Amino acid sequence: MLGKSGPVIGCIGYGAAGLEGYYGASDDSQGIDTIRYALSDGQTMIDTSDFYGHSHNETLVGRAIKDIRNQAFVATKFGIVHDDNESGRNLATGWGMSLKINGTPAYAGKALERSLKRLEVDEIDLWYAHYPDPGTPIEETVDAMARAVKSGKVRYLGLSNVTTEEVRRAHKIHPIAAVQYEYSLWRSEAEYDLLPVLRELGIALVAWSPLGSGFLTGTIRSDNMDRSTRQSNPRFAGNNLKTNEDRFAPFMAIAAELGVTPAQLSLAWLLHKGPDIFPIPGTRRMGRVKENRQAASIVLDEPTLRRIEELARPGLAEGAVLI
Numbered sequence: 001m002l003g004k005s006g007p008v009i010g011c012i013g014y015g016a017a018g019l020e021g022y023y024g025a026s027d028d029s030q031g032i033d034t035i036r037y038a039l040s041d042g043q044t045m046i047d048t049s050d051f052y053g054h055s056h057n058e059t060l061v062g063r064a065i066k067d068i069r070n071q072a073f074v075a076t077k078f079g080i081v082h083d084d085n086e087s088g089r090n091l092a093t094g095w096g097m098s099l100k101i102n103g104t105p106a107y108a109g110k111a112l113e114r115s116l117k118r119l120e121v122d123e124i125d126l127w128y129a130h131y132p133d134p135g136t137p138i139e140e141t142v143d144a145m146a147r148a149v150k151s152g153k154v155r156y157l158g159l160s161n162v163t164t165e166e167v168r169r170a171h172k173i174h175p176i177a178a179v180q181y182e183y184s185l186w187r188s189e190a191e192y193d194l195l196p197v198l199r200e201l202g203i204a205l206v207a208w209s210p211l212g213s214g215f216l217t218g219t220i221r222s223d224n225m226d227r228s229t230r231q232s233n234p235r236f237a238g239n240n241l242k243t244n245e246d247r248f249a250p251f252m253a254i255a256a257e258l259g260v261t262p263a264q265l266s267l268a269w270l271l272h273k274g275p276d277i278f279p280i281p282g283t284r285r286m287g288r289v290k291e292n293r294q295a296a297s298i299v300l301d302e303p304t305l306r307r308i309e310e311l312a313r314p315g316l317a318e319g320a321v322l323i
Contacts, residue, residue: 012278030284048077050118078108079101080099088101089135099131102133126158127157130160164197168201184211185251185308186209211266234320235317235320251312254304
């Protein structure tokens with residue numbers, strides 16, 4: 001169940017952002033087939049954003065679900081501005097760039113109508129504010145989003161990349177069903193401040209980048225890293241990738257010992273953290289979709305969980321934490 005009173009959905013979702021070529025080339029036909037396969041395999045939450053691919057990703061998701069809308073729980077986001085004609089406030093990131101953010105009620109209304117049109121749906125299942133707007137109180141943003149729920153255009157509200165204080169303030173305006181935040185063995189800080197508050201309020205945590213931008217698949221090494229957006233990630237930069245390979249080698253060894261892939265073990269670890277955790281791994285390949293789904297069947301006993309957490313302790317990864 002997504003949140004305290006949300007719908008029942010697949011415990012592993014599908015992150016569609018990777019279909020925009022951020023981690024390697026992909027074409028629309030392949031992307032549509034992969035989304036449809038994910039849905040048929042039980043990964044019912046399809047996660048997108050009006051920012052991915054400059055809105056192309058929403059169009060792609062819309063095409064994929066057009067004749068199977070009832071099988072998909074569609075989650076999308078708004079607030080990152082990529083239109084030069086729209087205003088916004090700059091938000092620095094750890095990726096060597098700034099994002100332009102607009103969470104004003106006026107912009108939220110326009111973004112919603114555009115997303116509905118691109119997705120070709122009458123209602124969005126879960127609508128997130130992608131980042132809080134530094135120039136707009138979060139209460140104003142969420143109040144505008146709540147009006148979309150009242151109008152029947154959105155079912156549930158979510159927040160992404162927020163602080164515990166922002167979650168509490170937003171939840172007072174309208175119930176928040178889910179908060180999306182980076183969470184994995186690569187970055188587990190959410191356990192210490194954010195997750196306890198979400199559980200207090202009955203809010204699910206949707207884990208973006210649950211495989212550490214691919215590092216936790218065990219397939220990305222310092223001698224074969226592709227030219228992609230990973231190069232902007234401090235944890236892949238310079239000597240950091242080689243350092244992280246060495247530090248996480250014992251974790252990779254546990255996966256081999258258990259006869260599962262590192263990706264499956266990473267996802268299984270997340271699922272063992274509680275039924276309110278929903279990882280949304282992305283992939284361009286159907287085989288990887290199936291591999292990810294199989295992680296839900298892996299049972300980890302307490303000694304194994306303790307070994308994993310001792311070997312992949314918080315702060316182990318070398319490189320700055322990204323916003």
